[in-house]
Amino acid sequence: MARTRIALSGSALVTAAALAAGLTGCGAADMTRQSSPYADAKSSRTVTLSVQSWVGAQANVAVAQYLLEHELGYRVDTVQIDEVPAWDALSQGRVDAILEDWGHPEQEQRYIDDKGTIRRGGDLGVTGHIGWFVPTYFAEQHPDVTDWKNLNKYADEFRTAESGGKGQLLDGSPSYVTNDKALVNSLGLDYQVVFAGSEAAQ
DSSP: OOOOOEEEESSSOOOHHHHHHHOOSOOOOOTTOOOOTTTTOTTSOEEEEEEOSSHHHHHHHHHHHHHHHHTSOOEEEEEEOOHHHHHHHHHTTSOSEEOOOOOOHHHIIIIIIISOOOEEEEEOSOOOOOOOOOOHHHHHHOGGGGSGGGGGGGGGGGBOGGGTTSEEEEESOTTSOOOHHHHHHHTTOSEEEEEOSSTTTO
């Protein structure tokens, strides 16, 4: 049975019909070589989905898994892998689909354009927005903090033990797509990017 591996980009729920159209084949082991219950089940209708660590991606996979299992008769295995290693796993056939990706042009060039081992599954129809946020109570007390030009004025108030004497700009996982370090440097902000490690910790 031929296998088509796909990566979908955006941040919306995928429909089972679209997913099923691109998935034929079986899942195998995850990045740690932990055995998938559906590995090597070549004659079965099985799918292994990569699960990213943020809630939106987990919701996408949960809906796709439910529809694939209950509406289309697939057996579904899920494997949690960070964003960039997920592309490697997808190319090597250890997972069959990434349902949400936030832009990895180097991986796209390598695996889609150069090697041809991954196909684009298409956009999901929702444009995600990445931004900086401050607590509401602080913005109400200091309305000008929402203009980046005033951030240095409040750097001392955002200082933590982890930020080394600068204001703390808290990010999630180091594996997430972000330009925060470059922005802080380019804008001359007196802030240090600190990684919480996950969306939940952030």
